Amino acid sequence: MRSFAYARPLTVMAAVQALADASPHARIIAGGTTLYDLMKLNIEAPQALVDVSRLGELTTFDTSGTRELVFGAMARMSDIAADRTLQTDYPALAESLWLAASPQVRNMATVGGNLLQRTRCAYFRGGAPYPCNKRQPGSGCAAIGGLDRSHAILGTSTSCVAVYPGDWAVALAAFDAQLDTVSPRGERTIPIDELHREPGETPHLETILKPDELIVRIRVPVTVAGRASTYHKIRDRASYAFALASAAVALRVDGDTVREARIALGGVATRPWRARDAERALMGGALTEGSARAAGELAFTAARTGQYNRFKVELGARTIAEALMIAKGRAKTS
Numbered sequence: 001m002r003s004f005a006y007a008r009p010l011t012v013m014a015a016v017q018a019l020a021d022a023s024p025h026a027r028i029i030a031g032g033t034t035l036y037d038l039m040k041l042n043i044e045a046p047q048a049l050v051d052v053s054r055l056g057e058l059t060t061f062d063t064s065g066t067r068e069l070v071f072g073a074m075a076r077m078s079d080i081a082a083d084r085t086l087q088t089d090y091p092a093l094a095e096s097l098w099l100a101a102s103p104q105v106r107n108m109a110t111v112g113g114n115l116l117q118r119t120r121c122a123y124f125r126g127g128a129p130y131p132c133n134k135r136q137p138g139s140g141c142a143a144i145g146g147l148d149r150s151h152a153i154l155g156t157s158t159s160c161v162a163v164y165p166g167d168w169a170v171a172l173a174a175f176d177a178q179l180d181t182v183s184p185r186g187e188r189t190i191p192i193d194e195l196h197r198e199p200g201e202t203p204h205l206e207t208i209l210k211p212d213e214l215i216v217r218i219r220v221p222v223t224v225a226g227r228a229s230t231y232h233k234i235r236d237r238a239s240y241a242f243a244l245a246s247a248a249v250a251l252r253v254d255g256d257t258v259r260e261a262r263i264a265l266g267g268v269a270t271r272p273w274r275a276r277d278a279e280r281a282l283m284g285g286a287l288t289e290g291s292a293r294a295a296g297e298l299a300f301t302a303a304r305t306g307q308y309n310r311f312k313v314e315l316g317a318r319t320i321a322e323a324l325m326i327a328k329g330r331a332k333t334s
């Protein structure tokens with residue numbers, strides 16, 4: 001058994017100090033539903049844990065603002081998913097949480113920790129004897145040429161094809177959310193689109209966050225496109241499973257004409273993936289079954305498939321097309 005130091009600060013400032021004291025070998029722990037798993041699998045072996053679960057100031061959230069929605073990083077997934085205003089005005093955000101994990105996990109897990117969950121690639125989690133550049137840089141990638149059914153087809157590299165598994169970050173990407181962080185060096189704001197990195201040659205570097213950087217809140221700009229939105233998640237079973245393909249879609253339409261389209265993808269890419277070409281193709285035209293399908297296909301023109309995940313090109317295109325039609329239906333009733 002490995003021993004590690006443990007601190008449970010009661011204020012953000014005390015947490016920052018605890019991180020500074022233990023840097024660079026400390027890990028922040030929130031709900032623990034990802035990190036404890038990874039420690040038990042010997043993938044993460046922090047020398048110190050800074051437990052932020054008692055930072056009451058980070059557990060609140062407010063969905064009533066006229067300029068932005070604000071979510072404390074320590075707010076629970078289940079509490080936010082149950083928020084009536086969010087369900088009505090931003091269904092994609094509520095659904096991305098509601099369709100994730102299980103009730104037990106959602107009751108424990110935080111929306112800050114959710115953003116930083118790591119891939120479910122079986123070779124990454126399986127440990128030796130599988131090479132994995134993400135787990136052990138330079139060791140190779142067993143998924144390339146291996147059992148790659150669940151793996152990414154967008155944003156991959158010759159070093160890694162692991163899928164980013166989360167749902168919430170995908171929905172936040174569609175709404176151009178921002179994160180506020182604090183560290184011993186001060187505060188900064190990070191657009192969600194810049195948080196996660198593509199693997200390139202360094203798949204072990206998954207985000208631009210520093211190890212001692214605490215996410216304190218997530219902010220989402222208010223938009224009328226929120227009401228005409230959906231998080232459409234396709235998976236092997238209808239509950240308690242990660243996405244094979246998902247699409248967060250939000251629309252602003254004027255009659256039949258699309259004035260604004262936002263599309264972000266999950267389950268198919270190495271990071272939350274904004275499908276900007278597909279968005280542009282829809283602008284100014286009527287949204288029909290045909291144009292929705294064409295946008296779906298456009299989103300996958302750069303896809304690179306492996307042995308067993310070619311089906312994700314068709315599945316992904318259909319997922320986008322269906323999501324667009326769901327969002328269009330909501331635009332009519334909003």
Ligand SMILES: Cc1cc2nc3c(=O)[nH]c(=O)nc-3n(C[C@H](O)[C@H](O)[C@H](O)COP(=O)(O)OP(=O)(O)OC[C@H]3O[C@@H](n4cnc5c(N)ncnc54)[C@H](O)[C@@H]3O)c2cc1C
Pocket residue numbers: 027028029030031032033034035036052073074077099100101102105108109110111112113114115116117165166167168213214215216240241242243
């Ligand atoms: C069985 C199972 C099924 C799941 N299914 C899904 C699913 O379908 N969809 C989905 O999206 N997720 C799924 N998850 C993942 C789950 O949602 C995440 O484990 C959870 O959201 C992580 O939150 P946490 O608070 O427990 O994070 P922790 O485990 O405490 O931390 C996770 C990571 O985030 C870091 N961290 C935590 N909080 C902060 C912060 N404020 N600032 C900086 N770093 C921080 C930690 O250092 C750690 O690296 C599943 C998990 C399990 C166990």
